[in-house]
Amino acid sequence: MNRRNFLLLSTLSPIFAKDFLTLNNDVNLDINDLTTLYTLDYRLKKLRRFVGYANFNLISFDEALYYARNYSAIGEFTKQEIALIEKIFYISPSHFGFYGEKTVQNISQKISQKDIKKIGYSGHFLFKGKPLDDYNRIKKDIGNSIVLTSGIRNVVKQLSLYVSKLKSLNGNLTKASSIIAPPAYTYHAISDFDIGKKGWGNKNFTADFARTQEFAQMRKLNYISIRYTPNNKDGVRFEPWHVKVI
Numbered sequence: 001m002n003r004r005n006f007l008l009l010s011t012l013s014p015i016f017a018k019d020f021l022t023l024n025n026d027v028n029l030d031i032n033d034l035t036t037l038y039t040l041d042y043r044l045k046k047l048r049r050f051v052g053y054a055n056f057n058l059i060s061f062d063e064a065l066y067y068a069r070n071y072s073a074i075g076e077f078t079k080q081e082i083a084l085i086e087k088i089f090y091i092s093p094s095h096f097g098f099y100g101e102k103t104v105q106n107i108s109q110k111i112s113q114k115d116i117k118k119i120g121y122s123g124h125f126l127f128k129g130k131p132l133d134d135y136n137r138i139k140k141d142i143g144n145s146i147v148l149t150s151g152i153r154n155v156v157k158q159l160s161l162y163v164s165k166l167k168s169l170n171g172n173l174t175k176a177s178s179i180i181a182p183p184a185y186t187y188h189a190i191s192d193f194d195i196g197k198k199g200w201g202n203k204n205f206t207a208d209f210a211r212t213q214e215f216a217q218m219r220k221l222n223y224i225s226i227r228y229t230p231n232n233k234d235g236v237r238f239e240p241w242h243v244k245v246i
């Protein structure tokens, strides 16, 4: 049995309580994992620099391991880092207040070039079919002030966003998961995308986006909806920029 299958089975046993700390009702990484979180975050950033921003959205976990092992500009993932990645991927986040659907079953999920389209000047990709059709329709209906701010995110990209957020919150899984879906639970891996207002930068990922003309127009389109509405049952903050595709 390979290591990953073993870990998958091991998550069926009640390993949760002893592997995490609960502080003020929030679930946190323990001190050892917190130390590993820092090195993992740094390595993922080196990997992103190595493969390039756009490509980083797509690469699989196995490709990440390959690049890290073979290129000293990244350096091989440590045993502790791999264990932490697997812990974050396989543990059910309902333990820390995230109740969304699992969207990625396989940590090694690959995204095929034939299924996707790169969106010019965005550094992002969309799946062909409904996601791409919806995006093109939104652009046509609202206009060129709409930009794609995030499209397809495979496991490694979502992991890097989650790890980076977790690091900024000192390992608080409860808080991190209310801001960003854990890596096996993002709809960016299968369909959804984020849109914003041209020139708005990171403000596109704040509640301010809900006050734009673009958002007001978006609300009138009957073919799309917002995945994370205020007080959604998934336990995610309000995300007016995140378009629900399926």
Ligand SMILES: [Zn+2]
Pocket (backbone or CB within 6 Å): 150, 188, 192, 193, 194, 241, 242, 243
């Ligand atoms: Zn999103």
